[in-house]
Amino acid sequence: LCMWIREQLGALSRTQGSYDLRVHQLTLPEDLDRVISGVEKRATQSGFGEKEKISLSALFPDPQLRNFARERMQILHRGDLHSYLSALVAKERESLTGNSATIMDLIHICEHKLAMRNAEVTKRFLVGETDLWIQPWALGIEVRTTWEPENETELLSILSDTNFRLRARHLVVVVPDDLSDELFDLIRVVEKREVINNLSIIRIGDFGKYLDEIKGAEEANG
Structure with a gap:
């Protein structure tokens, strides 16, 4: 689900230059299970062989960025989607109501x-x-x-x-x-x-x- 949301936010960024979830609302598709299955299938169809292992160190040489990526992965792997989505919404709310409004x-x-x-x-x-x-x-x-x-x-x-x-x-x-x-x-x-x-x-x-x-x-x- 998070990967699908990321795709939608990415599409908004490309078409709008920026986005505001109070204006550009995301609507969950009716056939959500099929959509999630499709996202999972795309995610597993990378260009690497099934047995090939790629370490986080190779993908993220910077230690701080690597720790951040590991934290995000751990949240998703534990299924704690609520915290992740809450963070996205909080960021949008802060950008509109806080001093960071653009x-x-x-x-x-x-x-x-x-x-x-x-x-x-x-x-x-x-x-x-x-x-x-x-x-x-x-x-x-x-x-x-x-x-x-x-x-x-x-x-x-x-x-x-x-x-x-x-x-x-x-x-x-x-x-x-x-x-x-x-x-x-x-x-x-x-x-x-x-x-x-x-x-x-x-x-x-x-x-x-x-x-x-x-x-x-x-x-x-x-």
Whole structure:
């Protein structure tokens, strides 16, 4: 089962660049026994003869890495899948709720919430423009995981250029839910100055509500 999960996570990494289990959920197949049997068969069909023995020392010359591999093997061989899976889930939870949250984590959540509202991302990561651009709503989305006052000039430049080049009707800066209130108040100063009058600065937890308001306004305006 763990090998199957690894394959699914590997596929997500290749197709998404990163993954978030709260967004890219894994669904167990109905014919789980057959799937596991297939994984076991592939795992035993290596290119080595049945009698050939390969030591961990040959595979992992580094002692620290070798000890880590041995520990993982022991967990799997004892059948303690619960601990292994719990560790995977804990890692994903930490990446989203802890200080290690990345820009890609937030962007994936934004993309998921957009997809739930049938809003297609038209552009991604163009120099001098917001991280995401949604053409039908003329919406630019910029993601920040932290804030320093010296970042303001750069942020205003990106937002202003997006306004000028793409004629944005809506601009939003999205930050993590766990960004401190002090930093959140500092970055919101940019919005309150009203230098850019179509700008909102919000936490990721409020992003869905924000999109619903934008969608409603766009539909009302035809």
